[in-house]
Amino acid sequence: MDEKITVVAVDAMGGDNAPAEIVKGAVEAVNERDDIKVVLVGIKDAITAELKKYEYNKKQISITEATEVIETGEPPVKAIRGKKDSSIVVGLNLVKHEEADAFVSAGSSGAILVGGQLIVGRIKGIERPPLAPLIPTKDGVALLIDCGANVDARSSHLVQFANMGSIYMENVVGIKKPRVAIVNIGAEEEKGNALVKETMPLLKECEDINFIGSIEARDIPEGYADVIVCEAFVGNVILKLYEGIGNVMLRKIKGGLMSSVRSKIGALLIKPALKKTLKAFDTKEYGGAPLLGLKGLVVKTHGSAKAVEVKNSIIQCVSFKNGKINEKIKENIL
Amino acid sequence: MDEKITVVAVDAMGGDNAPAEIVKGAVEAVNERDDIKVVLVGIKDAITAELKKYEYNKKQISITEATEVIETGEPPVKAIRGKKDSSIVVGLNLVKHEEADAFVSAGSSGAILVGGQLIVGRIKGIERPPLAPLIPTKDGVALLIDCGANVDARSSHLVQFANMGSIYMENVVGIKKPRVAIVNIGAEEEKGNALVKETMPLLKECEDINFIGSIEARDIPEGYADVIVCEAFVGNVILKLYEGIGNVMLRKIKGGLMSSVRSKIGALLIKPALKKTLKAFDTKEYGGAPLLGLKGLVVKTHGSAKAVEVKNSIIQCVSFKNGKINEKIKENIL
Numbered sequence: 001m002d003e004k005i006t007v008v009a010v011d012a013m014g015g016d017n018a019p020a021e022i023v024k025g026a027v028e029a030v031n032e033r034d035d036i037k038v039v040l041v042g043i044k045d046a047i048t049a050e051l052k053k054y055e056y057n058k059k060q061i062s063i064t065e066a067t068e069v070i071e072t073g074e075p076p077v078k079a080i081r082g083k084k085d086s087s088i089v090v091g092l093n094l095v096k097h098e099e100a101d102a103f104v105s106a107g108s109s110g111a112i113l114v115g116g117q118l119i120v121g122r123i124k125g126i127e128r129p130p131l132a133p134l135i136p137t138k139d140g141v142a143l144l145i146d147c148g149a150n151v152d153a154r155s156s157h158l159v160q161f162a163n164m165g166s167i168y169m170e171n172v173v174g175i176k177k178p179r180v181a182i183v184n185i186g187a188e189e190e191k192g193n194a195l196v197k198e199t200m201p202l203l204k205e206c207e208d209i210n211f212i213g214s215i216e217a218r219d220i221p222e223g224y225a226d227v228i229v230c231e232a233f234v235g236n237v238i239l240k241l242y243e244g245i246g247n248v249m250l251r252k253i254k255g256g257l258m259s260s261v262r263s264k265i266g267a268l269l270i271k272p273a274l275k276k277t278l279k280a281f282d283t284k285e286y287g288g289a290p291l292l293g294l295k296g297l298v299v300k301t302h303g304s305a306k307a308v309e310v311k312n313s314i315i316q317c318v319s320f321k322n323g324k325i326n327e328k329i330k331e332n333i334l
Numbered sequence: 335m336d337e338k339i340t341v342v343a344v345d346a347m348g349g350d351n352a353p354a355e356i357v358k359g360a361v362e363a364v365n366e367r368d369d370i371k372v373v374l375v376g377i378k379d380a381i382t383a384e385l386k387k388y389e390y391n392k393k394q395i396s397i398t399e400a401t402e403v404i405e406t407g408e409p410p411v412k413a414i415r416g417k418k419d420s421s422i423v424v425g426l427n428l429v430k431h432e433e434a435d436a437f438v439s440a441g442s443s444g445a446i447l448v449g450g451q452l453i454v455g456r457i458k459g460i461e462r463p464p465l466a467p468l469i470p471t472k473d474g475v476a477l478l479i480d481c482g483a484n485v486d487a488r489s490s491h492l493v494q495f496a497n498m499g500s501i502y503m504e505n506v507v508g509i510k511k512p513r514v515a516i517v518n519i520g521a522e523e524e525k526g527n528a529l530v531k532e533t534m535p536l537l538k539e540c541e542d543i544n545f546i547g548s549i550e551a552r553d554i555p556e557g558y559a560d561v562i563v564c565e566a567f568v569g570n571v572i573l574k575l576y577e578g579i580g581n582v583m584l585r586k587i588k589g590g591l592m593s594s595v596r597s598k599i600g601a602l603l604i605k606p607a608l609k610k611t612l613k614a615f616d617t618k619e620y621g622g623a624p625l626l627g628l629k630g631l632v633v634k635t636h637g638s639a640k641a642v643e644v645k646n647s648i649i650q651c652v653s654f655k656n657g658k659i660n661e662k663i664k665e666n667i668l
Contacts, residue, residue: 138582148519151527185482185570193485193567217574221582233527236519237568238575240551245579248472248555249615253587256604256611263607269600270591277590281583 005037006318009100010310012042013069013087014107015303019043022106023050025310030060032311035318039100041066041091066090072303076110080118088112092119095296102297102317104288106305109148116291116298123326125333126293128153130161130232131300132168133289135242136281137223143169143178144228147235147289155199158182158229159206163332164292165227166209171323172316173226177210181225183234184214195231203229208332250278288313290320293329297321339371340652343434344644346376347403347421348441349637353377356440357384359644364394366645369652373434375400375425400424406637410444414452422446426453429630436631436651438622440639443482450625450632457660459667460627462487464495464566465634466502467623469576470615471557477503477512478562481569481623489533492516492563493540497666498626499561500543505657506650507560511544515559517568518548529565537563542666584612622647624654627663631655 010026012019019042026038037060040047044065051061068086070079080089088107092115094100103120105112113131122129130146145165150157162180169178182199184192192200192214203211215225217238230238253274257267279285287309288301297320301313344360346353353376360372371394374381378399385395402420404413417423422441426449428434437454439446447465456463464480479499484491496514503512516533518526526534526548537545549559551572564572587608591601613619621643622635631654635647 138586151519183571185485185567185574217571218578218581220575221578233519233530234568234571237517237551237571240519241554241572241575242579244552244555245576246583247552249580249583252472252611252615253608256607259607259610263604266600266603266605266607270597270604271600273590273593273597273600274587276593277586278583281586 005035006102006321007037007039007100008314008317009039009041009064009091009094009103010314011087011091011103011105011107012040012047013066014105015301015305017304017306018106019046019050021305021307022310023047024054024307025305026061026314027051027054027056028307028311029314030056033315033318034060036060036314037062038314039064039094041094042069042087043067064090064094070108070111072108074108074111076108076114079108079111080115088115089119092116092298095120095298100296101321102299104299104301104310104313104317106301106303106310109300112298112300113148113291116294120294120296120298123293123295123330123333126329127160128157129291129293130164131289131291132165133239134173134286135220135239136286137221139223141173141286142220142223142226142228143173144230144235144239145292146230146232147239148232151231151233153195153231155195155202158195158199158231159202160293160333162203162206162209162211162227162229164329165229167325167328167332168290168292169226171325171328172319175226178226179212179224180209180227180229181212181215183217183228183230183238186214186216246278246281286312287316295326297326339369340436340655341371341373341434342648342651343373343375343398343425343428343437344648345421345425345437345439345441346374346381347400348439349635349639351638351640352440353380353384355639355641356644357381358388358641359639360395360648361385361388361390362641362645363648364390367649367652368394370394370648371396372648373398373428375428376421377401398424398428404442404445406442408442408445410442410448413442413445414449422449423453426450426632429454429632435655436633438633438635438644438647438651440635440637440644443634446632446634447482447625450628454628454630454632457627457629457664457667460663461494462491463625463627464498465623465625466499467573468507468620469554469573470620471555473557475507475620476554476557476560476562477507478564478569478573479626480564480566481573482566485565485567487529487565489529489536492529492533492565493536494627494667496537496540496543496545496561496563498663499563501659501662501666502624502626503560505659505662506653509560512560513546513558514543514561514563515546515549517551517562517564517572520548520550580615620646621650624650629660631660
C-alpha cells in the first residue's frame with residue numbers, strides 16, 4: 001500500500017440506511033480528500049446502482065463483492081463464523097491481510113466487536129479492545145472508553161483503556177497531555193465501587209498519562225476531562241443517555257415553541273442559532289467509535305448513520321493512520 | 335400523633351442554602367397544606383431569625399434545637415457517631431421515637447444514608463435501603479432506584495428495589511401497575527453484565543410487579559418504564575448525567591440565542607415557552623429522594639435545594655404516610 005494513502009474498507013450493507021447513505025458518505029469523503037481510497041464491501045449491483053448517482057474520482061473508490069449480510073439481531077459469534085461471505089467478514093479480512101488500513105461499519109455492533117477480535121486480532125499484550133466514541137462536551141469533545149465492548153472488566157483492563165485513550169486523544173484529536181479521569185460516584189478518595197477503588201491507585205502510578213482522578217457523571221458534559229475511563233456497562237449507559245436526553249429535550253423544546261403564536265414567531269427567528277447549538281451536542285456529528293487495541297483499525301458508526309457520519313468516520317481513519325496510533329499503543333504496552 | 339396530620343422534621347442546617355431557603359420552604363409547605371406540621375431542627379437563633387420574615391400558622395411550625403452541624407466533607411460514620419447533637423442525628427431520632435413521620439434534609443448524603451440505617455433502622459427483611467429519586471421523562475416521571483445508597487449490590491437487593499419502587503410509584507405517584515424495567519446495555523436476552531443476567535430471571539418470577547424486562551439508557555428519558563431498577567453506581571451516573579447534560583444544553587442554548595440580533599429578538603418571544611419546557615425537565619422540580627425500606631421516612635433533597643424543592647419534599651411525605659408505603663413494603667417482604 002502507498003504510505004501516503006489511507007485505504008478504508010467500508011461496509012456498504014451495514015446499518016439502517018445502507019447502501020444509499022453509506023455509498024453517499026464514501027463519495028463525499030473521496031471528493032473532500034485525495035489521500036483516501038475507499039473499498040466498498042457488499043453486493044456489487046446494489047453498490048454500483050448507488051455509485052452511478054454521483055461524480056467522483058473513479059480511482060478512489062473500488063468495490064469488493066460480499067454476497068451475504070449479517071443482520072442486527074443475529075448472535076454475533078455464530079454470524080461471524082457462519083457468514084464467511086458477509087460484508088463484515090470480508091471487510092475485516094481486507095484489514096487482516098493489509099489490503100486496507102481500516103474497516104468502517106454501521107452494522108451489528110456485536111458482530112463487529114467479535115469479528116474485530118477473531119479476524120483482525122488484538123495487539124500482543126492488549127487484554128481487551130475497548131470501543132471508544134467521542135462525546136460532545138460544553139466546548140469540545142471527550143473520549144468515552146469503554147462503551148460496550150467488555151462488560152465486567154477488571155482493573156488491568158481499565159488501565160490499558162486509560163493509556164490507549166490518552167494516545168488516541170493526543171494523536172488523533174490533537175489534545176496535548178489529555179486529562180484522564182475515571183467515572184466515579186463522588187470526588188472523595190474513599191468513594192466508589194470495588195472496581196474503581198482497585199483501579200484508582202494503578203492509574204495514579206501510570207507515568208505516561210495525565211491522570212486527574214475521579215469524575216462525576218455530572219461533570220462529563222462540562223468537559224472536565226478529555227479521556228473518560230469506565231467499564232463498558234457504565235460507558236454504554238453514559239453514551240445512550242446522552243443520546244436519549246438530547247433527543248427528548250430537543251422534541252420538548254420544539255413542542256414548547258409551537259405552543260403559542262408568540263413563541264412560534266420567536267421559533268422562526270431562533271431556528272438557525274438553535275440548530276447550530278444542538279448540532280454541536282449531537283453524538284452523531286463526531287464520526288464513529290474506534291475499537292482500539294486491534295492490529296488494524298475497526299470503526300463502528302451508529303446503526304442510523306447518514307452520509308455525513310460515514311464521511312466523518314472515513315476521514316477519521318486518516319488521522320489514526322498518520323498519527324501512528326497502533327505503533328504508539330504497541331510501544332506503550334511493552 | 336394525630337393520624338390525619340403528617341409531622342415532618344426538617345434539617346434547617348443542611349445544604350448550600352440553609353437556613354434561609356429551608357425555613358422558607360417549610361413556611362410555604364404549611365401555608366399550602368393544613369395537614370402538615372413541620373419541626374425545624376437546628377440552631378434556634380438562626381431559625382427564629384428566618385421565621386420572623388414570614389406569616390404562617392404558628393401551630394404548624396415548631397423548633398427542636400440541635401447545636402451541631404455535619405459538614406458535607408465529613409466521613410459519614412464518624413460524623414453520625416461523633417455529633418450526637420447535630421441536626422441530622424437529632425432529626426433522625428425524632429423519626430425513630432415516632433415524634434415525626436419523616437425527616438427531610440439537604441445535608442450530607444453520606445451522613446443521611448448512614449444515619450438513616452443506624453438510627454431509624456431498616457424494616458425487618460430489607461437487606462439494603464435504596465435511594466430513589468424521581469427523574470423527568472418525556473411526559474412524566476420515573477423512579478430511579480437505587481441511585482447512591484449501595485454500590486456493588488447483589489441480585490437479591492435489586493429484586494427488593496423493584497418491589498419497593500413499584501409500591502412507591504403506585505401509591506405515592508398514583509401510577510396503576512407501574513412498568514418495572516432493569517437498566518441494561520441492550521434489549522436482547524443474552525446481553526448484560528453478570529449482575530443483570532443473574533437478576534433478570536428473579537424479576538420475571540415476581541408476581542407482584544409488572545416487570546417489562548430490560549431498558550436501555552436511551553429509552554429512560556422517553557418514559558418507557560415507571561420504575562428503573564439498577565445498582566447504585568449506575569443509578570448515580572444516570573442521575574448526575576441527567577443534571578449535567580440538562581445544565582450544559584441549557585447554557586449552550588442560551589448562549590446560542592445571544593449570538594445574533596435576530597435570535598436575541600426571537601429569544602424574548604420564546605422565553606416563557608422555553609422556560610416551561612426546561613422546568614419540566616429539571617430534576618429539582620420533583621422533590622427529594624426517599625430512602626426506602628427504613629422504619630420511618632427519610633428524604634434527601636439536593637444540596638443546592640431552594641425553597642420550592644424543600645416545600646415539594648415536605649408535601650411528598652404526606653402521600654408517603656397516607657399511602658401507607660411502609661405497611662405495604664412490610665407485607666410484601668413477608
